[in-house]
Amino acid sequence: MHRAVRHPSRRAFLEVTGAMVAAGLITGCASDSARPGRPGPAAAATPRPVPVTGRHQAGITVPQPAQRNLLAVVADLRATVTAGPLLAELGRTIGALVAGDDRRLLGLPPGDLTVTVGVGPRLVRAADASLPGATDLPRFSRERIASRARGGDLLLQICASDALLPPVVAAALLDQAGDRVRERWRQSALRGVNVPIGNGLTAPRNPLGFIDGIVGPHTAAEQRRDLWLSGPPSVAGGTLAVLRRMELDLPRFAALSVAEQEAVFGRRRTGGAPLSGGTVGSVPDLGAKTPDGRYLVPVDAHVRRANPTVVGTGLMLRRSYSIDEPAPGLLFISFQNDLRTFTATLTHMDTSDALLRFTTTTASATFLILPGFDRRHPLGSRLFG
Numbered sequence: 001m002h003r004a005v006r007h008p009s010r011r012a013f014l015e016v017t018g019a020m021v022a023a024g025l026i027t028g029c030a031s032d033s034a035r036p037g038r039p040g041p042a043a044a045a046t047p048r049p050v051p052v053t054g055r056h057q058a059g060i061t062v063p064q065p066a067q068r069n070l071l072a073v074v075a076d077l078r079a080t081v082t083a084g085p086l087l088a089e090l091g092r093t094i095g096a097l098v099a100g101d102d103r104r105l106l107g108l109p110p111g112d113l114t115v116t117v118g119v120g121p122r123l124v125r126a127a128d129a130s131l132p133g134a135t136d137l138p139r140f141s142r143e144r145i146a147s148r149a150r151g152g153d154l155l156l157q158i159c160a161s162d163a164l165l166p167p168v169v170a171a172a173l174l175d176q177a178g179d180r181v182r183e184r185w186r187q188s189a190l191r192g193v194n195v196p197i198g199n200g201l202t203a204p205r206n207p208l209g210f211i212d213g214i215v216g217p218h219t220a221a222e223q224r225r226d227l228w229l230s231g232p233p234s235v236a237g238g239t240l241a242v243l244r245r246m247e248l249d250l251p252r253f254a255a256l257s258v259a260e261q262e263a264v265f266g267r268r269r270t271g272g273a274p275l276s277g278g279t280v281g282s283v284p285d286l287g288a289k290t291p292d293g294r295y296l297v298p299v300d301a302h303v304r305r306a307n308p309t310v311v312g313t314g315l316m317l318r319r320s321y322s323i324d325e326p327a328p329g330l331l332f333i334s335f336q337n338d339l340r341t342f343t344a345t346l347t348h349m350d351t352s353d354a355l356l357r358f359t360t361t362t363a364s365a366t367f368l369i370l371p372g373f374d375r376r377h378p379l380g381s382r383l384f385g
Contacts, residue, residue: 091379
């Protein structure tokens with residue numbers, strides 16, 4: 001479905017109107033407890049604002065932990081549109097939205113709102129085909145992807161602790177873009193409650209009940225090595241993102257015993273420790289065996305098949321979000337400075353990873369996440385001028 005931004009679709013109208021209703025911005029929609037003379041519920045603490053400008057865009061390593069609510073919008077630029085002016089304009093709009101200075105926020109406080117912008121391979125190739133981000137994702141097994149749910153020119157990743165914000169911010173940004181873009185697909189998603197994984201870090205559980213994102217480039221040194229692009233100058237400070245929307249066969253997975261579920265992942269469901277022993281932060285001992293010679297971490301367990309040392313790649317910063325529409329599942333997002341980190345890992349998983357038996361991918365895209373920006377260097381200016 002094409003979204004004509006200057007003439008909002010019924011879906012867009014309902015999303016924004018629903019946010020206004022929930023926020024009490026439409027007359028008559030306030031609950032009884034919030035009416036004059038009656039005490040309302042205690043106000044939640046307002047999250048701290050996240051700086052917009054800097055070497056890297058917000059919404060990747062800051063804030064930490066990541067906000068619970070995400071809306072990913074994937075769109076195409078129309079053939080006659082020049083990317084540079086559009087991106088610069090979107091960058092200025094993002095600054096105004098995060099500062100709370102854009103009337104299209106409808107009075108909602110921005111809190112810890114972040115908007116992260118990426119461009120797809122077609123736009124990168126148009127700028128310089130030798131740059132990171134110019135390569136499309138290959139096709140993999142267990143995919144059922146409609147043509148409009150594969151690829152795209154523009155990614156808007158909108159995150160906030162307040163669930164009302166992402167659809168309102170998306171409507172404002174698409175309104176700003178006008179008929180220069182056509183929306184391909186979007187996905188609203190939610191992160192589970194964070195649990196400690198050691199060294200002051202936390203990670204949420206995925207829809208299958210297991211802690212997700214334990215391994216990743218968490219230290220500054222690891223992020224310099226495996227997350228951020230160091231060059232060429234036009235992309236330095238950016239990264240590469242992969243988005244994969246997956247349906248999960250939750251009833252079939254739930255029918256397994258806890259021991260069988262743990263064998264799929266190679267970790268304990270409750271605490272997240274590897275089946276080889278230790279704590280949630282322990283490195284899995286893939287050589288450890290039982291007295292009768294069986295591997296403690298099964299040969300098709302996810303932690304073995306996706307292990308970066310086994311695959312021979314760097315680390316990826318992984319985020320998994322629960323989704324309920326169009327079907328129960330998850331939105332997987334990974335950030336890395338080499339697309340091979342993802343493609344080699346999934347290729348290795350494709351052969352025998354037990355987890356993939358419960359997944360069907362229904363949307364897929366990769367984007368160059370642009371470097372950070374400021375007043376002197378607008379969003380996208382280093383790449384598109």
